[in-house]
Amino acid sequence: MTDKRVDPATGSAVTYTELVATYKKQYKRREIEDYWETCKPAKSKKSKAAAPTKESKPSKAAKPEPKAKAKAKAKAAAKDGKKEEKPKPKPKAAPKPETKMDDKVRTGKDGGASALAKLRSFSGCVLAEYVWLDADGVTRSKTMTMTARPLNTTDLKVWNYDGSSTGQADGHNSEVLLKPRAIFNDPFRGYPHVMVLADAWNAWDDQPAKNNTRAKCAETMNMYRSLDPWFGIEQEYTLMKPGKVGVKPSVPLGFNQDGSEPAPQGPYYTGAGYNVAIGRPVADEHYKLCVEAGVKISGINAEVMPGQWEFQIGPCRGIEMGDHLTMARYIMLRVTEKHECVCSFDPKPAEGDWNGAGCHTNFSVTPMRVAGGYDTIIKVCEAFGKVAKEHIAEYGEGNDKRLTGKHETCDINTFKYGVANRGASIRIPRDAEKSGRGYMEDRRPAANCDPYRVTQIIMKTTGECLSAETIEAGGKTHTAFVFIKPHANNEKVQALVKEKLTSEGLTVKAEGQIKSNVIDKKKLIDTHYGAIAAKAVLMKPKDLIVQEKSQEEFEKMFGVKWSKVMEDGLVFNAMDGAKKLGISPDELGKKYDALKKGETIIKFGGGFYCGKVDDIYVINGFYMNMRSKFTAPGTSIHYYEVEWPAEKMSWADFRGKLLGPTDPAAAPAGSLREQIYSKWEDLGLKAQPDTGDNGVHASASPFEALAERSNWLRASISKDPFGKALLASGIPLPLLTKEWFSDPSVEFEGGKKSLFDLLEDLDAAACVKKCKDIALANK
Numbered sequence: 001m002t003d004k005r006v007d008p009a010t011g012s013a014v015t016y017t018e019l020v021a022t023y024k025k026q027y028k029r030r031e032i033e034d035y036w037e038t039c040k041p042a043k044s045k046k047s048k049a050a051a052p053t054k055e056s057k058p059s060k061a062a063k064p065e066p067k068a069k070a071k072a073k074a075k076a077a078a079k080d081g082k083k084e085e086k087p088k089p090k091p092k093a094a095p096k097p098e099t100k101m102d103d104k105v106r107t108g109k110d111g112g113a114s115a116l117a118k119l120r121s122f123s124g125c126v127l128a129e130y131v132w133l134d135a136d137g138v139t140r141s142k143t144m145t146m147t148a149r150p151l152n153t154t155d156l157k158v159w160n161y162d163g164s165s166t167g168q169a170d171g172h173n174s175e176v177l178l179k180p181r182a183i184f185n186d187p188f189r190g191y192p193h194v195m196v197l198a199d200a201w202n203a204w205d206d207q208p209a210k211n212n213t214r215a216k217c218a219e220t221m222n223m224y225r226s227l228d229p230w231f232g233i234e235q236e237y238t239l240m241k242p243g244k245v246g247v248k249p250s251v252p253l254g255f256n257q258d259g260s261e262p263a264p265q266g267p268y269y270t271g272a273g274y275n276v277a278i279g280r281p282v283a284d285e286h287y288k289l290c291v292e293a294g295v296k297i298s299g300i301n302a303e304v305m306p307g308q309w310e311f312q313i314g315p316c317r318g319i320e321m322g323d324h325l326t327m328a329r330y331i332m333l334r335v336t337e338k339h340e341c342v343c344s345f346d347p348k349p350a351e352g353d354w355n356g357a358g359c360h361t362n363f364s365v366t367p368m369r370v371a372g373g374y375d376t377i378i379k380v381c382e383a384f385g386k387v388a389k390e391h392i393a394e395y396g397e398g399n400d401k402r403l404t405g406k407h408e409t410c411d412i413n414t415f416k417y418g419v420a421n422r423g424a425s426i427r428i429p430r431d432a433e434k435s436g437r438g439y440m441e442d443r444r445p446a447a448n449c450d451p452y453r454v455t456q457i458i459m460k461t462t463g464e465c466l467s468a469e470t471i472e473a474g475g476k477t478h479t480a481f482v483f484i485k486p487h488a489n490n491e492k493v494q495a496l497v498k499e500k501l502t503s504e505g506l507t508v509k510a511e512g513q514i515k516s517n518v519i520d521k522k523k524l525i526d527t528h529y530g531a532i533a534a535k536a537v538l539m540k541p542k543d544l545i546v547q548e549k550s551q552e553e554f555e556k557m558f559g560v561k562w563s564k565v566m567e568d569g570l571v572f573n574a575m576d577g578a579k580k581l582g583i584s585p586d587e588l589g590k591k592y593d594a595l596k597k598g599e600t601i602i603k604f605g606g607g608f609y610c611g612k613v614d615d616i617y618v619i620n621g622f623y624m625n626m627r628s629k630f631t632a633p634g635t636s637i638h639y640y641e642v643e644w645p646a647e648k649m650s651w652a653d654f655r656g657k658l659l660g661p662t663d664p665a666a667a668p669a670g671s672l673r674e675q676i677y678s679k680w681e682d683l684g685l686k687a688q689p690d691t692g693d694n695g696v697h698a699s700a701s702p703f704e705a706l707a708e709r710s711n712w713l714r715a716s717i718s719k720d721p722f723g724k725a726l727l728a729s730g731i732p733l734p735l736l737t738k739e740w741f742s743d744p745s746v747e748f749e750g751g752k753k754s755l756f757d758l759l760e761d762l763d764a765a766a767c768v769k770k771c772k773d774i775a776l777a778n779k
Helices: 016-023 029-038 067-079 112-116 214-223 280-293 320-336 373-386 388-392 430-435 451-474 491-503 516-521 524-528 530-538 548-558 562-567 574-581 585-593 623-631 651-659 672-678 702-712 721-728 733-738 755-759 764-777
Strands: 126-133 139-146 159-162 175-185 194-202 230-240 297-302 308-317 342-344 359-364 417-419 426-428 440-442 477-484 507-515 571-573 601-605 608-613 616-619 636-645 696-698 745-748 751-754
Touching: 016 029, 126 175, 126 320, 139 159, 139 320, 175 280, 175 320, 194 214, 194 320, 214 320, 214 451, 230 320, 230 451, 280 297, 280 308, 280 320, 308 320, 320 342, 320 451, 359 451, 373 388, 373 417, 373 426, 373 430, 373 440, 373 451, 388 451, 417 430, 451 721, 451 764, 477 491, 477 651, 477 702, 477 721, 491 507, 491 636, 491 672, 507 516, 516 524, 516 623, 516 636, 524 530, 524 623, 524 702, 530 571, 530 574, 530 608, 530 623, 548 562, 548 601, 571 574, 574 585, 574 616, 574 623, 585 608, 585 623, 651 672, 651 696, 672 696, 702 721, 702 755, 702 764, 721 733, 721 764, 745 755, 745 764, 751 755, 755 764
Parallel strands: 126 194, 417 426, 571 616
Antiparallel strands: 126 139, 159 175, 175 194, 230 308, 230 342, 230 359, 297 308, 359 440, 426 440, 477 636, 477 696, 507 636, 601 608, 608 616, 745 751
């Protein structure tokens, strides 16, 4: 309670917390709460003092005077000749304003049983009905009392139920978890109550429970999220006359009482009137309640067979298609409870010359919705034809009775697509052909289909079809980030570097200066050297992974096992190492620079060094000194964003031959680092380059180049060819930006390794493929 109200006893505007602090020693919390309710909202910062009312509980200072003092004052007044006034009758306390339910209901995270136990009454609580699918794809539900109305799914608890009663677990191990996925208003109980769409997970291994098809669908939607899939499903259903309890009904509501068939279909579709629009009260009530619930229902209509109706859900994006259709189906089942009929999603509820019931699925992705999208629609239709049987297997049970080639369907064993053709497997709207963009309608899914299975395979086929070209394009071009380090950044070196890059066939897409104050302020160098910086400052040696081969090399160089120095506490990061030696980070940096490669310093991996300084071993001791070189006043870097055809030069040659190795003294003749090293005086450098100050930096792989360009140049990953290839391969954007660009240790081929090391020197196509393999290995 952060709002302010006027305390009648003092006239001051106070918050609830301030009110409690004032009166907590005089009154109980419940009395203070009641008193708070009598306080009027403060109208301005300066509130006029109000006289205490008798029905208010004033502060101690403002309490009525004791009777003895009051009598004494009265006598004194009489002596002065003043007539004692009779006390006025005590006014009746004003009735408390009626508190609306909205005012009582808390919002946010549920407090759980411990919070409920402390409540005097549950009158302000919220009912949450969890809805999920059982082993047969039928909706089940159960309701709990909550202390607050949830604002998002993280406010809800993971609940559980008896999976042995829903066909999802054995009796001896029956607990199945319900994980909240979407929140809807409860149209049956009204505000503030909610319905929660959940999916089922085994409590014993946290794997998707039997028939939890949502989990796989969510993975696929996440994999191809960059395509932004939109869905709209036309759910047909048939209202049936109830039979015996537990027995599947067989007579549609629109059939005659004696069981005979009505007049042939024709007038019933979108019709009106008695004995024509049979079941309209059910359809209308369902429509209204779905809207109240927040379900994305976009329309209804009577269908071809009497008693048969359709409602449309969508447009929905990605996984929400299955969520909203599942909740709409559940609401329909609830509606029929009071209308003495049964809702059937059977694809062929009545034998004979009657239409079946389908779940036509309208679908598009961004490339279909933009100019020229019609070509993409055709391409995807062709891809669907190649996997027609796989799709049919996901489109519902008993669909063979419906897909006969009659009644506006295509034969189940035939695949064809066409414009405005309702007898085709895929119908393309006339408007899509005319405008050159739009959507497609898959008419094959049955009314009883699982929307998660349907949308998952549609998205999988589409994603694989469209990503192939994107992935291929991403592997054809190499793009790197190159910059001249501050110690070598002058016009002569800039001219040398640019001439070398262009003479080798590289195109300079962009170049420019980035000054030290910008580097420091935006922490560009810290992000650039993220893993190095983390190992030098944040991570402790025990958290670092040193491969077995590197441990052997360490023992060979220093004559002691890595495990031994770790056990003896002789390994420190740069920050702790400086403290241990009693010197500044810069002084440690100077000592580190003096170490000799192969004698007193060893490289464990990319950006991962260990050097012996005095009697201890220090990880990445060079970092502090290195950072200051980029952030010192008056310094800057000069960068080049370059690209070239992958077939013209491998990434390994770009680094090994064009750039040269880390040690410029060992660089091949003609390489950039060799030229800067050998011509340092002519180029106007103050000192000859060394391993740390080797003149120029370049990305170690196409992936590292993307990370660097994203950091230094704010390059758009979703617009970059290599970035698009990664996204098309199913690697989520958040995984790239929040984790992978920081060079984490990842599980791959039996061990944990540096991501950047795994991708070093790979060409773009191979790099994309390996990224996908790594992502799969770390699910």
